Amino acid sequence: MHPETLAIHAGRSTDPTTGAVAPPIHLSTTFLRLSDGSFPADFNYIRHNNPNRQSLETCLAALEHGAEAAAFASGMAATSAVLQALPHGSHVVAPLDGYTGTLSLLRDHAPRWGLSVTFVDMTKLDEIDHALKPATALVWIETPSNPELRLTDIQAVAERAHAVGAILACDNTWATPLGQQPFTLGADIVMHSTTKYLGGHSDVQGGALIAHDAQSEFWHTIRHLQHIGGAVPSPFDCWLILRGIQTLPYRMRGHVANAQQVAAFLAEHPAVERVHYPGLASHPQFELAQRQMLTSGGMVSFQVRGDADLARRVASSTKIWTQATSLGGVESLIEHRASVEGGQTRTPENLLRLSVGLEHPDDLLADLAQALG
Numbered sequence: 001m002h003p004e005t006l007a008i009h010a011g012r013s014t015d016p017t018t019g020a021v022a023p024p025i026h027l028s029t030t031f032l033r034l035s036d037g038s039f040p041a042d043f044n045y046i047r048h049n050n051p052n053r054q055s056l057e058t059c060l061a062a063l064e065h066g067a068e069a070a071a072f073a074s075g076m077a078a079t080s081a082v083l084q085a086l087p088h089g090s091h092v093v094a095p096l097d098g099y100t101g102t103l104s105l106l107r108d109h110a111p112r113w114g115l116s117v118t119f120v121d122m123t124k125l126d127e128i129d130h131a132l133k134p135a136t137a138l139v140w141i142e143t144p145s146n147p148e149l150r151l152t153d154i155q156a157v158a159e160r161a162h163a164v165g166a167i168l169a170c171d172n173t174w175a176t177p178l179g180q181q182p183f184t185l186g187a188d189i190v191m192h193s194t195t196k197y198l199g200g201h202s203d204v205q206g207g208a209l210i211a212h213d214a215q216s217e218f219w220h221t222i223r224h225l226q227h228i229g230g231a232v233p234s235p236f237d238c239w240l241i242l243r244g245i246q247t248l249p250y251r252m253r254g255h256v257a258n259a260q261q262v263a264a265f266l267a268e269h270p271a272v273e274r275v276h277y278p279g280l281a282s283h284p285q286f287e288l289a290q291r292q293m294l295t296s297g298g299m300v301s302f303q304v305r306g307d308a309d310l311a312r313r314v315a316s317s318t319k320i321w322t323q324a325t326s327l328g329g330v331e332s333l334i335e336h337r338a339s340v341e342g343g344q345t346r347t348p349e350n351l352l353r354l355s356v357g358l359e360h361p362d363d364l365l366a367d368l369a370q371a372l373g
């Protein structure tokens with residue numbers, strides 16, 4: 001089936017007891033046990049599994065063409081589970097640029113858990129070759145990266161990771177399953193912050209891991225950590241995310257079309273120094289974007305001709321674009337990224353990050369024009 005159909009039907013069915021077309025929310029924390037010790041629908045306790053989480057996980061696995069998915073309470077809880085599943089003493093190769101929470105987890109906490117981390121420029125394959133060693137158990141990538149939209153060649157990194165016996169995990173939050181399919185390029189684990197495009201309405205937090213091979217020991221450990229660690233989403237959160245996913249393929253069309261227009265507009269604007277968007281031919285990895293991505297996505301960042309102060313004034317002057325962090329909702333957001341990331345940031349001080357929403361593109365462009373003016 002095509003993604004539009006999977007997004008609406010995978011993991012869902014009409015409720016057999018009531019005929020309800022929209023799924024009910026099952027709040028029950030516990031489930032009936034029969035005299036022979038079995039459970040009628042294999043559910044026994046809410047943290048272990050529940051009907052709404054199972055529906056969501058089925059849909060996520062189908063959309064990513066993976067074997068199984070595990071839903072978490074946030075994107076960071078999903079990322080934490082990957083690191084917690086590694087054997088003590090493991091080496092991790094991770095990007096120099098990426099989601100600030102992921103980098104903090106790897107830099108500030110992973111060493112205490114007995115993990116060593118080498119940070120590399122993932123756009124340079126020779127740096128990755130140099131960093132990989134026999135103890136490398138995980139290569140973590142995020143492509144396009146936050147906030148400068150650098151790309152990682154998933155297939156080339158997968159080959160290198162597998163050559164030393166390491167797992168390749170790919171944060172696919174920005175591209176979404178509609179924009180990029182890491183499993184077809186060799187990734188072993190796909191991670192999502194479902195708080196973003198999958199939820200899609202800036203009203204629910206969640207995360208997910210999807211496995212290419214559900215039989216691996218690593219995946220069994222992650223599943224066990226999901227149940228025992230307990231960083232799981234509530235049934236209502238699962239219901240909201242699954243509801244959001246139904247319109248994901250059509251929302252992404254609007255996000256991508258609007259982002260392409262915004263990027264082209266900014267690239268021509270005299271007050272703009274540089275635009276970062278994989279859909280522009282001026283992107284340094286445009287050829288890789290064409291080869292690896294199915295769409296260019298809905299995220300754009302740009303650098304103003306000026307300093308942090310000017311960038312912050314632009315972000316405070318928009319009327320339709322809301323100055324706020326996060327991304328992937330229907331409403332357009334603008335933020336000064338370096339001040340959100342804080343002290344250890346590598347983000348240029350004149351950079352503004354845009355989550356291009358689903359308003360009419362003419363209104364979005366007019367608002368950017370008056371703010372830059």
Ligand SMILES: *Cc1c(COP(=O)(O)O)cnc(C)c1O
Nearest residue numbers: 074075076099171173193195206
């Ligand atoms: C938001 C985000 C995360 C973290 O997800 P939360 O749901 O906020 O915990 C991880 N990676 C990327 C690329 C993100 O945008």
